[in-house]
Amino acid sequence: MAKAIHGGAIGKVTRVSMEYHFQEPRWRRDVHMVKAEDVDWEAFQFGGRIKGPFDARKLREWQLFRETTNGISGLWLCHLIDLAAWYLNDPYPRHAVTLGGVYLWKDGRETTDVYQTMIEYKDCLVTFAMSLTNSAGGRNLWFGTKGTIDAEALKISGEGSKDPDRVMQSAPIEKVAGVESHMANFLRCVRSRQTPRASVEAGFSHAVAGCMAATALETGRRVGFDPVKLELV
Incomplete structure (x- = not known):
């Protein structure tokens, strides 16, 4: 898919x-x-970042608490947002705004069960949504001036475009055969001292996007990023 987008297949x-x-x-x-x-509770408290006496729920259901996670931004957004930096050739977002809340699971959780963020890259707006209340609607769609890529279905089409050079016939996107797994690539690079397919810079860029989205949710404001100072603004 990166090759198709970089090659201008959907404009x-x-x-x-x-x-x-x-x-x-x-x-x-x-x-x-x-x-x-x-349980070694002192070790789990991570240098005092997790407060209070032993709490079995914080240990086993740590995904629910702000002391142990920033919620969907860090747990789920990070699985997909790295594609934006890669496919768009843009390491850092310009801005992020996020909304969400605990709308269904009133179980003492502190992290949201419905979440949506809008992350602005150069000339492109990426939206990421997640809910823990209904499983319908999962998708990964890339909209270009000449067509659309459905990254879940691995399909390219001219849907939505009226450009005379649009994609004229829907077609599957072929998987590249023989691609080394990320783990195998990482371990090989540890041994060879080569740069892995997912470099530390790539990891940092999508961590920035996740931190921007999480901070926007927490503060209720539009969050930016200074690529020179490497700071959220």
């Missing part, structure tokens, strides 16, 4: 829509058998 990409949705409580863990004497 200039100006909008991307990414969504993950689930309904079942994936975070639910049985805590009745967890005993304080079996």
Whole structure:
């Protein structure tokens, strides 16, 4: 897909829509058998960042609490937003705005169960949405001036375009055969001292996007990024 987008197959990409949705409580863990004497709670507190006495829920359902995660921004957005930097050839977003809340699972959680962020790259707006309340609607769509790529279905089409040079016939995007897995690539590069396919710079760029989205949700403001000072603004 990166090759297709970089090669201009769907023209200039100006909008991307990414969504993950689930309904079942994936975070639910049985805590009745967890005993304080079996846990190194001091180590889990990570230098005092996690406050208070032993809490079995914080240990086993850490995805729910702000002391242990920034929520969907860090847990799920990060799985897809790295594609934006890669496919758009743009390492850092310009701005991010985010909304969300606990709308269904009133179980003491502090992180949102419905979430949407808009992340602006150069000449392209990427939206990411996730809900834990209904599993319908998952997608990963890239909209260009000459067509659309459905990254979930691995399909390219001219849908939505009236450009005379648009994609005229829908077609599958062929998977590249024999691609080394990310883990195998990483381990090989540890041994060879080569740069892995996903470099530390790539990791940093999508971490920036996640931090921008999380900060926007927490503060209720539009968050920017200074690429010179490497600071959120």
